[in-house]
Amino acid sequence: MKNLLLVALGGFFGAVSRYFISRKLNGHNSKIPFGTLTVNLLGSFLLGILIGKKLGEAVYALFGIGFMGAFTTFSTLKAETLQLFEQKKTIKAAFYLAITYIGGITAGFLGLLIGRS
């Protein structure tokens, strides 16, 4: 039960923070959405630190599953990529996907290293 509350609390603030950053940084839908990119790379990096530090179940429920889980998003990334493809902005779409996936996994790895050191 405690975990549910922590996930819910983290989820609230994660979603609000993502909304704030997306509104600030995502430009027109024909451009690479820097807001979504920022939350996904930053969130992967911070989750890496959190997991590397092994801070216990409650901290992970609040900040990991709740906050970082909601702060980062997959559905928006896919819809944005699809939109770029549909506008025939193939190179932008491919670049957006590549930088998100390669960047996200690399950021997570760097976070893990920092967390463990």
Next chain:
Amino acid sequence: MSYVTTGLGGIIGSLLRYFLSVTALSLWGDGFPFGTLAANLLGAFAFGWLTNNKAVFRKLPAHIVSGIGTGIIGSFTTFSTFSLETLQLVEQDHLFFAFLYVIFSLLGGLYCAWLGSCLAIKVSNTEKKSL
């Protein structure tokens, strides 16, 4: 107002994702992250459907659409967990699983978003014809 609905949606989406991953873990174990993959593919489909559905935007106020799309679906899906689970599979030397996980998420997610958008567009076209 949209901040409040997005936050409330975030609570619902995060809890749904949590339930799904706990269920997937108890059903299939921790060899492959089925829970996150299912949440992400399902969410990509739902988001593709929602954002291409003209009737939704016509009938619902903007802050409710934000609450459902950015809030519930956006928080139901996740990218940070995906990144770290991929790294975990690599560290456990399950390179093939890691590869499959990336491919299913990368291409499967796009496919699901596309299916969702096609469904929404098809439904709204049928509605137009029937009017």
